[in-house]
Amino acid sequence: MTLHRDAPLTGIRVLDMTTLLPGPLATLYLSDLGAEVIKIEHPRMGDPMRRMSQNDRKSKEGLSHFFQLLNRGKKSVSLNFKRAQGLELLLRLAQSADVLITSAPKDILDPEEMQERFPRLIYCSLTGYGQQGSRQGFAGHDANFAALSGLLALTAAQDQRPELPEFQIADIVGGSWPALASILTALYVRERSGEGQYIDLSIADGALANLYLSLGYFLETGVAPEKGRGLFSGQLPSYRIYRTMDGRYVVLASLEEVFWKNFLRKIGREDLMPLSVQIPEERGVLHRELEKIFSERSFEQWSVLFDDPGVCLSPVLSIPEVIRQNHFLERGTIFFDAGDVFMEHPHIAGPFHFSKTKPVYRTRAPRLGEHNHEVLAALGIGQAEIAALRLGKIL
Numbered sequence: 001m002t003l004h005r006d007a008p009l010t011g012i013r014v015l016d017m018t019t020l021l022p023g024p025l026a027t028l029y030l031s032d033l034g035a036e037v038i039k040i041e042h043p044r045m046g047d048p049m050r051r052m053s054q055n056d057r058k059s060k061e062g063l064s065h066f067f068q069l070l071n072r073g074k075k076s077v078s079l080n081f082k083r084a085q086g087l088e089l090l091l092r093l094a095q096s097a098d099v100l101i102t103s104a105p106k107d108i109l110d111p112e113e114m115q116e117r118f119p120r121l122i123y124c125s126l127t128g129y130g131q132q133g134s135r136q137g138f139a140g141h142d143a144n145f146a147a148l149s150g151l152l153a154l155t156a157a158q159d160q161r162p163e164l165p166e167f168q169i170a171d172i173v174g175g176s177w178p179a180l181a182s183i184l185t186a187l188y189v190r191e192r193s194g195e196g197q198y199i200d201l202s203i204a205d206g207a208l209a210n211l212y213l214s215l216g217y218f219l220e221t222g223v224a225p226e227k228g229r230g231l232f233s234g235q236l237p238s239y240r241i242y243r244t245m246d247g248r249y250v251v252l253a254s255l256e257e258v259f260w261k262n263f264l265r266k267i268g269r270e271d272l273m274p275l276s277v278q279i280p281e282e283r284g285v286l287h288r289e290l291e292k293i294f295s296e297r298s299f300e301q302w303s304v305l306f307d308d309p310g311v312c313l314s315p316v317l318s319i320p321e322v323i324r325q326n327h328f329l330e331r332g333t334i335f336f337d338a339g340d341v342f343m344e345h346p347h348i349a350g351p352f353h354f355s356k357t358k359p360v361y362r363t364r365a366p367r368l369g370e371h372n373h374e375v376l377a378a379l380g381i382g383q384a385e386i387a388a389l390r391l392g393k394i395l
Helices: 022-032 056-061 065-071 084-094 111-117 142-149 169-193 203-208 212-221 231-235 257-266 280-295 299-305 326-331 372-377 383-391
Strands: 013-017 036-041 075-078 099-102 122-127 198-202 239-243 249-253 313-315 334-336 346-348
Touching: 013 022, 013 084, 022 036, 022 065, 022 099, 022 122, 022 169, 036 084, 075 372, 084 111, 099 169, 111 122, 111 198, 122 169, 142 169, 142 203, 169 198, 169 203, 198 203, 231 239, 239 280, 299 313, 326 334, 372 383
Parallel strands: 013 036, 013 099, 036 075, 099 122, 122 198
Antiparallel strands: 239 249, 249 313, 334 346
């Protein structure tokens, strides 16, 4: 068996013109998989995420924790591509790139012109609503995409206001992951055909594409699913969040009968087995009994069952608890790099585990324009010209 020592995407160059969360998270994964990611940023402002910090020093340095977590391992080139000289430099960089990903409108870099000029380039446009349709060009953020796609409505109980999740569900599941999958697919197709292609991604489309079970519930019942009443949001006693005696929460997800019965045996309540979680009247009895059962023990007392592989009971952990959770530390999904002069804090690794090729987790995020000389020198641009470009506010 041959061991491939290089990371899977070693040799792939990515030009990343995206900012904030969806695009940078997708390119972080590409970087973790071994690609060289060159982040193209505005010379004065850079990625706005750089200064999204409660810490004045971090904000001034342009290295907020948000930015560091999303952009570790990348290179930064500051470039005003809205000026002719800057655009020409961008196009020169594109000659050696395999992938270009942007969240800018298509009129800045026309897809047809880019494909004609760079036939092997994979050009990915990641925008809120895509490059066609009545909402093309509309401004938007995660909350807008979640609202339009139906995701936000699923956070509301009957006659109550929807709640914004504390994580960017539409941006990530509707933007970052479809971008990663599309780019990897296009790279695979290029291996067979030799041709690159244009990818038009809409975050709203990607968010909508996660509603299969919710749509299935509606088609089965004729009722729109809502928080607390769906099969997977509290209707089933065996798939529900419960409060412990000391005010903590646990989640029971014994969906299959074997796990449900295992759980009842473990807590000594075999008498509840004849009751069905599917019959509304019996379901109500089970709800009340389980609420009482869980409230009679502390979170610590319930922790005995957290490590039982056959009951599907888990603690509801806070972020400080998650980053110290043994399972994630053992798998390397959470890792610390105390030697990093920029960040002595935990990092989240990509969820990639291969038997032969290994991801590469680099922890350092770049300063704005840090790699201007390195990247431009590779294009044959000398120090004097680089200085002139900086003076002309191109870099």
